[in-house]
Amino acid sequence: MNKPKIVILGAGYGGIITSKKLEKLLKSGEADVTLINKHEYHYITTQLHKTGAGTAADRQIAMEIPELINEQKTNFIKGSVTSVDVKKQAVYLEDGESVEYDYLLIALGFDIETFGIPGIKEHAFAIRSFRSTKAIYNQITRQLTQYKEDKDPSRLTFVVAGGGFTGVEMLGELAEGLPKLCKKYDVPYEEVKIVTVEAAPSVIPFFPKESIQYTTEVLEKFNINMYMSTKILECTPDKVVLENNIEIPTRTLIWSCGVKGNPIVQNCGLPVEKGKLPVDPYLRVKDTNNIFSIGDCSLFMKDEKNALPPTAQVALQEADVCAKNIVAALRGETLKAFEYHHKGSVASIGNFAAVGKVGNFRLSGLFAAFMKQVIEARYLLNLGGPSLIIKQHFGVSKEPV
Ligand code: FAD
Incomplete structure (x- = not known):
């Protein structure tokens, strides 16, 4: 047989x-x-x-x-x-x-999931696979290189769409990784803007309010600009259009709004x-x-x-x-x-902070970051x-x- x-x-x-x-x-x-x-x-x-x-x-x-x-x-x-x-x-x-x-x-x-929003499929960068995230890295380094030639500030604005679990993890890594990349590419980090846009009133909206507050404080310490309760309407090669007539000039929208x-x-x-x-x-x-x-x-x-x-x-x-x-x-x-x-x-916010819930226990800070490493x-x-x-x-x- x-x-x-x-x-x-x-x-x-x-x-x-x-x-x-x-x-x-x-x-x-x-x-x-x-x-x-x-x-x-x-x-x-x-x-x-x-x-x-x-x-x-x-x-x-x-x-x-x-x-x-x-x-x-x-x-x-x-x-x-x-x-x-x-x-x-x-x-x-x-x-x-x-x-x-x-x-x-x-x-x-x-x-x-792009929810049919114009320009996302064509111009946004997805956190989907090893290859797609390598494309994010290549885009960042390309923008740092080209900024030195044309000094176009939109090249140094990096927008993360979605303040859920993955979005917050991406923001934490950008906040830790970009200063080192700027040094390597000889670009002033003070010129860099990291922005997050979230349709809900806060980041990680499904977490307890203490965790939301902790995460918001860490992101604020990282100088991340936060647009909460705001929807993205369109993405083009050089800008992101938000509700309330807000436009963010950027070449890099990282999409983290759902799967x-x-x-x-x-x-x-x-x-x-x-x-x-x-x-x-x-x-x-x-x-x-x-x-x-x-x-x-x-x-x-x-x-x-x-x-x-x-x-x-x-x-x-x-x-x-x-x-x-x-x-x-x-x-x-x-x-x-x-x-x-x-x-x-547990969601990491860079290497030294994280936020999460295990059973009935809320975790945050360095211990949560350690727990994240243990899970991995x-x-x-x-x-x-x-x-x-x-x-x-x-x-x-x-x-x-
Ligand atoms: P995947 O792990 O995505 O595997 C699918 C596989 O199929 C891949 O190897 C892919 O290459 C292959 N494949 C796809 N299409 C084809 C094809 N046509 N032909 C052949 N092969 C194909 N979850 C948690 O529980 N905790 C977390 O902290 C957490 N953090 C996350 C952070 C990020 C940045 C992301 C993106 C996700 C996170 N998730 C987390 C979610 C978690 O990663 C997914 O739920 C998990 O990967 C799903 O596993 P899977 O086996 O279904 O699919």
Whole structure:
């Protein structure tokens, strides 16, 4: 009998951790596992703002997938998925190749939600992938270089749209990274403006008011100009237009206003709700018994009205149960219902401040910043053991391009 084929789409948090769990759970020769990802590397999405501001080395954020998996047990294909044919049980890649499956996991992550605002798709910079945040860094350094030639102040204005979790993390990195970049490019930092625009009345509006106040104070200390309760109406190559006739001359708008499921899921012939794949309690896509989906491209309803949020924490917990359920499905055993346990959230504001909530405890300041580092280190430990942590922080590795 042919061995069952398990195919995993996406080597982000959900996909790579599921493949690593399968390496442990499957008996030798029990199934063929194939992991497909757009790039040769896995990136730490929760740290992408550091790539954007140039405050972390590339090797700390992106790491070669073949070095993270056991290639004896998992076959890695670098390829961009374009569609899935559920009837033929095949996945199609951009280069025309197709890969057949018996069990499929769709973990293709998120895309940026632009809400149809004119000019965002064309001119704003997204915190979406390693490559897109590298583009932010390149844009910043290009502006610093060109400022020396034309002294155009719009080149030194950096606007972050969205004062949520990711926006605040990006602002903190810019505030810490730009002074160093200005020194390197010989541009006076006093001329630099960092601006944030948020439609809600405050940054991180879903946090307790003490956390909002702390975050606002840290951002003010960093001299960040804050436009709260203000919507962005348009972005052009050299300005951002806000409500109330406000225009900010800038060449760099960093967009951090929301995410949606990867649009590829629309090409899978599967049910789609709110742009994502709705899943049952066992993480199987609705109306299927051999297709699973986890992470930001899936919709898991925690109750009748509310879906789980698109977070790494959710994707990682789902990966654990999903790997067990894929193995149970192919062995004809009972599947386990997924239960989410929220462990808390911490947002960094640069390297030395952070804000968050763990259980009933509010955290802020240096201790919260330390906790954030612990959370990130725990992920690396899970991914590649202590040697990966050492390599990420002290090693020399090939920088992905
Ligand atoms: P991803 O990790 O995005 O992985 C998707 C993978 O699919 C990627 O490797 C991608 O290259 C690949 N892919 C995409 N399209 C294709 C294709 N067509 N073909 C092949 N491969 C493809 N969450 C938290 O819980 N805590 C935090 O502190 C936190 N901070 C964040 C900070 C930032 C700056 C950002 C951007 C997000 C943050 N998040 C945080 C959210 C978290 O990163 C996501 O929820 C998480 O990455 C989702 O995991 P995933 O596996 O669904 O998708």
